[in-house]
Amino acid sequence: MIFQTPIMALLLVAGLASLTALWSGGFAVQVLRRWNLADMSRAQLQRERATELVSTLFAAVMLAELAALLLFVFNADRMASLFVGAMCAVGTLNVNGYGFPALYLKIGVFFAAVLWLMLDRADRMGRDYPLTRVKYGVLLAIVPLVLADAGTELAYFLNMHTDVITSCCSKLFTPANAGLANEMASIGPGASLWLLGGAGVFVAATGGFALWRGRGFGLYALASVLMFALALTAVVSVISPYIYEYPNHHCPFCILKPEYNYYGYALYIPLFLGTGLGVGAGMLSLFRSRESLAEKLPAMIRRQVIWSMAGFAGFGLATLYAIASSNLIIFG
Amino acid sequence: MTPWLRRQRALADYTLASLARRKGKNIALVAVYAIVVFVLASAMFFAASLRLETSAVLRDAPEVTVQKITMGRQDLIDGAVADEIGKIRGVTSAKPRLWGYYYDRIVGANYTVMVPDDPEMIPEPGSVIVGEGIPRARGFKWSGAPLFLSRYEGDLKRFNVARAFESDSALMTSDLMLMNETDFRDFFEIPAGLYTDVVATVRNPNEVATIVEKGSNALPQMRFVTRSDIERTYQKLFDWREGLLAALAAAGILAFVIFAAEKASGLSAEEMREIGILKAVGWDTRDVIAMKLWEGGLVSLGAFLLGTVTAFAHVFFFGAPLFAPILKGWAVIYPDFALAPHVDGLELLTLALLTIVPYIAATLVPIWRVASGDPDAVMR
Amino acid sequence: MITLTSVTKLYNEGRPNEVQALKGIDLEIARDAITVLKGPSGSGKTTLLSIVACMARPTTGRVTLDGEVVSGLPERFLTELRRTTFGFVFQRFNLIRGLSVIENVMLPAAPLGGDHATVRERALERLAALDLADKATMPVEFLSGGETQRAAIARALINDAPIVIADEPTANLDTELTMRFLEIVRALRAEGKTVIMTSHDPRIWDAEGVDAVVEMRDGAIFGEFA
């Protein structure tokens, strides 16, 4: 265990998020069993009021997890100087087997909280609490995710030993090794850009169609996921080498460093935004025909699709700018 | 402005008015909160700038230091080792060094004594060049006072102080004393040809590992210490001390959290009535929660700014008088220098998470409890 | 039209100190009229008002407002309905001490997210109509009894609610102020508002312009007079 202030902050957030999740989970079970709007009793009124607490708590957890996610990556980068062989966050995350799972779980928790808050928002639009049962069912699924995140994070920090020699981005993200990371790095830059462009067209087409005809939001959600995956691949295979101006450096974390003007944030923030909103739009479209939501929900879904497309467009612009302003020439 | 923003603004307006109405209570809350932030922020800023300082100092240090180990302890090393290391491919230079510690029984302080590499810094025979900490420790009133050093009972050796040097980075040099080689060997009784250690510089930092490996094979009784080893050790040391202080601060945070939760749940009858009125005139539970979160946000922001700014001044303008003894170590001579002001996003984010998150967590449930009262409660 | 069908209200339901404040109320309250609820203390007038005004949900029974059932709505939507439909003048006025008159008047508008300047304008207009314009920035604790009441009325009117409800509006007022209040009520009526009041005060039941009087006793309707 390394005794460090950012680690304490991260564990604090994870601990509080777990407490919130556990309590909300208990409440969710109660809602699933007892929720009855026809019942005008005091107990039902109190349950209705408690939903306000759960919503507020989840919004707070989402914000804290967002900050924690940034801190987690930021701190991993900072701690690289403590480990032999680590140059950036990748090295630190590789110190033991829990690092990357913890990162993925953190991202997962963040997305899950965002999607849940979208459900919550939609639920508030109807006069008969149309999605309350769905919402609390989903919440029960999120609880283990939050707990797993906290557990993995704890295991990661407890098992950190500075005498470990770790491998960093230069080893991980090279075409020479086996594994997903290397596979991503070894996709040809041309192919990768074509795929990304294709995904962009797909997103624009499905999004345009969905906005025009008011259906096909599920397809758009799918396109968003595809875009997300291909965008991450492109970051590893082409975009980051352009930013580093060094054809063999493929690390998706070093671009977050001040040396590269924090350029990574300009890529990741719109990308995450676009994906979250897009997937959320697909999820919400399942409930579009509920009677009490028919009036307001479609507008919310449309807005989400528009913002999601704007997010992807932002990512695209950041990509183009990175390529255009780079001194590295891969093509030509 | 969208209705959402206008609603937030109206809620914030109300909150500000309500904070202003209960000045005394809120000032007390902000003050206690700010103290917690201040303690934690001071510890973090201080440790971070020490880390930064260390890295800056080590940047000019040699990549590899070679020590001779006899019976598990560091021993004097033969100057010939330097030549041998110099022959390893990739090593640009290898030089033996003479340095050691001297315990000054008069003031109970430890000095670092060394023979400088830089010819300009080599003092005349019988003189020394000292870091500004030494005259300070000895309480010298005028420059030019001679320095008497005693190695054992009854021994007294006189040196002239050629000059005392100031340094921006005094952390490693305020207790430094420079001698020429003859005086050094004489003072510590070291035979000719033997040295403290050997330092080597390397052409390509990426090759350090290979060079260390080759060297260890050729000279198995020597220990090779790399610059990044030293840096790591220092980082860990400062991390650990910062963590220790932060853990101490955690006790303070906990106390504060209990205090804040108490404040949030034990509202006065007047405040309860106010919230009842708000609900009765058409505010929803959510509106009251939002208003109370504004209150928490404003209090947190105020305390956070106040705490960080005072901590910044405390550490960087006044040299952290409250924490220096813990963080710099327990040496008698504290370097007397201004830390370079430096704050970064990581520190601020950590600080915010460690202080604001517990506060919000402690007050959220009481806030909700207050907000979910019956709207018809104030009707009678 | 506001209709109540077999409305009951229990306080402290299921506990030993349970109180049945309303016992099967069936009542129709006309829009575009002044209705007064009278009855002895503890007969359930305030409770009935709170249910009519969507402040609380009945324990059983139905309440409809202009044909829409409101008794089963989640609290959130009750609140939403309340702030757009009902303006409330409380038995003890319930102004927030320490805030100025105008700040108090603007309070019910805050959650609606209206434009600040417009709301302020409207508040000033209301205050001017009630002769309080010059006291707008005064803290409410310095107001006289009559002024306090008028400030409370102004607050009830800020969201342009079509139904104004007043609980014991004249309890602490002398005859002159009571007459003044009745004038204001008639003026509101003339503007097209529906007014519902409770009162112990014969000066109110017998006042000119009152369209209906409902007498309550012990949580039940005892009689209705036109």
Ligand SMILES: Nc1ncnc2c1ncn2[C@@H]1O[C@H](COP(=O)(O)OP(=O)(O)OP(=O)(O)O)[C@@H](O)[C@H]1O
């Ligand atoms: N929150 C409560 N808990 C328990 N009992 C209550 C509560 N509110 C009202 N009651 C009871 O309900 C009954 C009706 O009260 P309500 O305030 O409606 O009477 P009222 O007719 O308005 O009386 P008054 O003329 O004195 O204002 C009373 O017996 C009262 O004690």
Ligand SMILES: [Mg+2]
């Ligand atoms: Mg009453």
